[in-house]
Amino acid sequence: MTNLQRWLFYAALFAVPYLSLVLGTVQTQLTTKYFLFVQFLPVLLLGLFGIYSVWTVLYRTFTFNDCPEAAKELQAEILEARKDLIAKGFRFRD
Amino acid sequence: MPSNGHKYSILLPTYNEKDNLPIIIWLIVKYMKASGYEYEVIVIDDGSPDGTLDVAKDLQKIYGEDRIVLRPRTAKLGLGTAYIHGIKHATGDFIIIIDADLSHHPKFIPEFIELQAKGDYDIVSGTRYAGDGGVFGWDFKRKLISRGANFLSQILLRPNASDLTGSFRLYKKDVLEKCIASCVSKGYVFQMEMLVRARQHGYTIAEVPITFVDRIYGTSKLGGTEIVQFAKNLLYLFATT
Numbered sequence: 001m002t003n004l005q006r007w008l009f010y011a012a013l014f015a016v017p018y019l020s021l022v023l024g025t026v027q028t029q030l031t032t033k034y035f036l037f038v039q040f041l042p043v044l045l046l047g048l049f050g051i052y053s054v055w056t057v058l059y060r061t062f063t064f065n066d067c068p069e070a071a072k073e074l075q076a077e078i079l080e081a082r083k084d085l086i087a088k089g090f091r092f093r094d
Numbered sequence: 095m096p097s098n099g100h101k102y103s104i105l106l107p108t109y110n111e112k113d114n115l116p117i118i119i120w121l122i123v124k125y126m127k128a129s130g131y132e133y134e135v136i137v138i139d140d141g142s143p144d145g146t147l148d149v150a151k152d153l154q155k156i157y158g159e160d161r162i163v164l165r166p167r168t169a170k171l172g173l174g175t176a177y178i179h180g181i182k183h184a185t186g187d188f189i190i191i192i193d194a195d196l197s198h199h200p201k202f203i204p205e206f207i208e209l210q211a212k213g214d215y216d217i218v219s220g221t222r223y224a225g226d227g228g229v230f231g232w233d234f235k236r237k238l239i240s241r242g243a244n245f246l247s248q249i250l251l252r253p254n255a256s257d258l259t260g261s262f263r264l265y266k267k268d269v270l271e272k273c274i275a276s277c278v279s280k281g282y283v284f285q286m287e288m289l290v291r292a293r294q295h296g297y298t299i300a301e302v303p304i305t306f307v308d309r310i311y312g313t314s315k316l317g318g319t320e321i322v323q324f325a326k327n328l329l330y331l332f333a334t335t
Contacts, residue, residue, distance in 0.1 A: 003250060004333040053245065060241045065228025070305035074199065081120040088156050093112055093145060 018042070098211065101132040102264075103186035104203070107176040108137060110144045111194045118192075119153050119162065121200040129204035136163045136180045140170040172280050173261075181271060190264045197306050198262040205302045206264040216269045216297035219255050219289065220262035220304035227257075227303030243324060250332040251290055254299045258286040259324075262304055269297055281320075283327040290335050 001009070020026040021038055031038050082092065104122060108115060119135060126133045137150045147166050154162040165183050167176070181189060190206065192198045198220065206218045221227050223244060232240070247258050265273070269292070276291045277284060292299060 002333060002335055003252065003331075057238070057242050057245050060223070060245070061234070061238045064223075064232075064237045064241065065226065065305075067228045067230040067305040067307065070199065070228075071230040071307050074196065074307050077121060078117050078196075081117045085116055085120055085156070090116060090152055090156060092116065093149065 014042075097130055097132045098207075100188055101134070101186035102126075102188045102190055102203075102207065103180070103184035103267075104133060104135045104190045104192060105177060105180040105184070106135055106137045106192065106194050107173060107180070108139045108142060108146050108150075108194045109170060110142045110146060112142070112144045112146045112149045114194055114196050115146055115149050116153060118194050118196055118200065119157070122192075122203070123157060123161070125200045125203060129207070131204070131207055132186075134161060134163055134184070134186060136165055136184060138176045138180050139164075139166045140176065141166070141168050173284055174274055174277060174280065177270065178274055181267065181274075184267065187267050188264060189267050189270050192262050197308055199305065199307070202262070202302055202304050203264075209300050209302055210264055213298070213300055215300040216266050217289075217292055217299045218264040219257060219299055219301050220260050221255065221257035221301045222260060222304060222306045223256045224301060225303035227305065229306045229308065231308035239321070243321075243328075247286060247328055250328060251286075251335065253289050253293055255289050255301060257301070258289055259283070260304075260306075261285045263288075269295075273297075279327045279330070281323060283324055286324075287327065287331060290331050294335055 017026075018038075018041065021031050037044075086092070104126075106115075106118065111118075115137070122133075122135055139147045139150060141147075147164070150162070150164055150166075154164060163183060165179060167179060177189075177191065188207075188210070190203060192200065192203075202220060206220070209215070210218045222229055223241075229237070229240075244256075244258065247253070248256075251258070272295060273288045273291045276294070277287045279287045289299065
């Protein structure tokens with residue numbers, strides 16, 4: 001099953017009971033009482049997923065490690081490498 | 095530390111890296127020598143006009159033809175084919191791919207090797223997104239795009255790895271060959287597809303947190319066309335894998 005098929009499968013699992021409630025094929029006391037809520041359920045779920053996504057991405061962006069030590073270490077090693085290579089007879093072309 | 099009976103072929107595709115190549119090779123030699131593992135560096139230069147190949151030849155004279163192997167090509171032909179070209183000449187049973195632009199530090203290679211040996215993993219992938227991993231030289235916007243793209247690909251492709259677009263990895267030789275053979279995309283999304291194909295084949299993937307220092311020499315590339323290409327490939331892989 002591809003990822004797309006998997007998503008469509010889940011969407012169908014949701015759509016069948018949802019549509020039967022909204023179109024009135026299936027009626028229960030509870031769903032009639034909260035009919036407006038049931039109707040807007042997909043929008044609500046999408047909204048919640050959107051908030052989760054934005055929050056997750058922003059959180060991960062702000063906690064993305066900066067690595068100033070790694071850059072410093074590299075700069076120092078570059079100088080060391082140049083010295084050593086020149087000593088070994090290498091000629092830099094810059 | 096003694097050698098472990100394996101040999102590691104480090105593939106270094108280059109294009110206009112005359113400044114970075116001597117440094118990256120010096121670093122590889124430094125850390126591989128200290129670790130004691132058997133290795134070779136295979137430089138695949140795609141006809142760089144800046145004379146990268148001449149630099150590589152000079153380095154070969156210093157470090158020896160068994161350590162530095164030159165497999166140049168006459169034109170820029172893409173990353174996937176560069177790896178295939180390199181594998182053909184590799185004498186190791188493991189392949190390590192690393193960028194030559196110094197964004198990946200060779201000090202992590204021994205960590206890759208130790209982790210691979212511990213769990214007999216098929217692939218060990220460097221990750222900027224987990225543990226002590228991270229980046230240097232990225233502003234807020236660049237980080238946001240990177241995190242957003244990563245989040246989206248995790249949701250849509252459910253790979254077994256946290257860093258899909260990274261290109262610092264260790265593969266078993268036959269695993270790399272199989273993954274490349276099943277890849278259709280080119281450019282930098284190719285790295286993402288490699289791990290998706292690995293998941294399809296049922297290969298095991300382990301991860302080592304790495305620090306990524308964005309290009310010190312030269313300019314980094316992330317423009318509108320890269321983002322469009324990424325989105326297209328993401329949707330393609332979503333629909334087909």
